[in-house]
Amino acid sequence: MANESISEQERHQREQILELDHEELLIEEVDDDSSDEDRHAIGSSSSGGLTFNTGLASLHTYLGNVEDTHHRDRVGFLEGGDIFSLPIFYLEGVVLFPEAILPLRVIEPNFIAAIERALTQVDDVSSSIIGVVRAHRNGNSGQRASFSSVGTTAEIRQYRRLDDGTLNIVTRGQHRFRLRRPYIDSEGVPCGEIQIIKEDLPLRTPIDALGDRLPLNKGSEENSDESFESSLSLTEKRVHQSAIVSCSEPENGGDSGLGLGKSSMSLSRTHSQHVNQSRRRFSRTFWPFWVYRMYDSYCLAQKASDMWKQIVGAPSMEGLVKKPDLLSFYIASKIPVSESTRQELLEIDGISYRLRREIELLESVNLIKCRHCQTVIARRSDMLAMSSDGPLGAYVNSHGFVHEVITLYRANDLTLVGVPVREYSWFPGYAWTITNCASCGNQMGWLFTATKKNLKPRLFWGIRSSEVSI
Structure with a gap:
């Protein structure tokens, strides 16, 4: 049933494309000062016209029936x-x-x-x-x-x-x-x-490093510990136990209990009970809890997801927070940075290290510049998700060249070359025009203009990630 629903959806989207293809080509004069209404039309419903379906670009329908x-x-x-x-x-x-x-x-x-x-x-x-x-x-x-x-x-x-x-x-x-x-x-x-390459497992903060910072359930504290450990895989349990065992060993040797009387053994049991009751209040790990959280894959995944939502917006990462390994690759594949930086992310071994680097990049992404002359062509706030995959995606042209493209609502200091072309458009319903850097003449990407009167946004820019520095 799932496959049938998917194919039905694709058929419906292809019918939309055919409808757009039959429309008369309408190219308006390029105006960089597009209205905010155009910018926010993506994904919203409009009673007066058609908005672009971002799912069309991710289907790569320009390749034909595959x-x-x-x-x-x-x-x-x-x-x-x-x-x-x-x-x-x-x-x-x-x-x-x-x-x-x-x-x-x-x-x-x-x-x-x-x-x-x-x-x-x-x-x-x-x-x-x-x-x-x-x-x-x-x-x-x-x-x-x-x-x-x-x-x-x-x-x-x-x-x-x-x-x-x-x-x-x-x-x-x-x-x-x-x-x-x-x-x-x-x-x-x-x-x-x-x-x-053998990938590592997501790192988790040992529960004892959290002390009394975890909320207690209605059950006993010991049951909370058992509940935590029961959610771990076998490998994660070994890592968790090895993290706490070194600090939970008794200070005296193994013979310290020999020769004790009943009162001494009773005292020992009382002390053991006290230790168990205090295990949530005192860390048995070497480092304090906040150090572990710096490398806790799940904490980092939540932080990266929240930052992505705040800075980039679409697509939502919430569904991948519980899968830090997939989230780290997904953000790396969508984050609008230069190709050399993305190659750096690919080569990082370790989920937590990759997520930490992605958080740094999300915090620093601001200006988008021409790689050759460092002319500022856009800002972070100008990014626009014209695909359900986000503001960055890979597309191939008719000559076989693959381009990773950042889509922008607005761009500066770019010049147009030639006339708009409707054929082989990566975004159905839009014609493309080559655009160069106005300062150095480097080919930066394309301007996409709507070919249907009520299609929004009226225009947007597609900039090659290989030609920018961020």
Whole structure:
């Protein structure tokens, strides 16, 4: 039933796209001083006109009718430490994270053969899997590209073969990996020997570090401790016990109880009961509770989620607070920062460390500048979520180049090049125009203008994350 409802929803959205395609193209004069009404039209209902459906952009409908592949059976699952070889896509300006969506246009014959080979493999854990690694140039465009050492495996979820033999595919990130050895296979396809990175578990503050700061339930204090420990996995229980056992050992040796009389043993039992009753008031861990909370994955996840809601807004992160590992990757894939900073986030080992870095970035995100001349083109408050995935998303053009784009309600010091183009628009109902930095002439992205009279917002900007510094 779930699959039927999803397909019904997609059919309805595609009908909306066809309706937009039949409308007469209407391009108005570009005006940077768009009204606040246009800015807040996203996601709101309007009695006087149509507002843009942010779910359309995340479907990548410009790729056409793609066929699902995720229903195919998989022989096994990848685990941390696994080593194997697979085709590698080196993409400039792109950093793929686990669970993130990446669309691709596969044009070159050798890569087409590699994709088809991956799709037809049914007896291997790498079936329908490719690797994605960021390529970058430190100098001018003529300089030889360098490749990052950490990438992400991507499962081919949808594909479509066009009449000219090229492929449109939609992939989803799965596992981080380290690139051990890049090579070119006999068919001329870039491949690599990779090793899957083993991810850590979310860290939790030992309950004894909290002392009397935790609210007591109606049951006994000991039952509260037992309730806490019962919610932990086996590995988390071992970490929790190891954190408190060093400080809970008796100061005297193990023979201290030998030779005691009844009164002494009674005194010992009374002392033990007192210790149990005081365990919630005094920490048995080495560090105070606030130190542990600095690295508690769940506390950091809540803080990151709250900051995201305050600074960026959409999409909501509340549903992932109890899954700090997924939340850390999700924020990393959506946070509107430069590609080099996002690569830094991908290479961080440790959920808590990644979340702490993301919190720092959310606190510091303010000005969006041209990477080449440092001209300020926008502010944090100008960000606009034109996709249900948030203000940053990956899109592929008709020539196969993938761009990670930050969408903005307003931008400054940009010039337009050429005329608006309606074909192959990433945002159905909008035409795109190339835009350059007015100071240095660098190609920054595109201006998107509505092609339907009542579609809101009337215009917005899509800026390449690879061309900005934040």
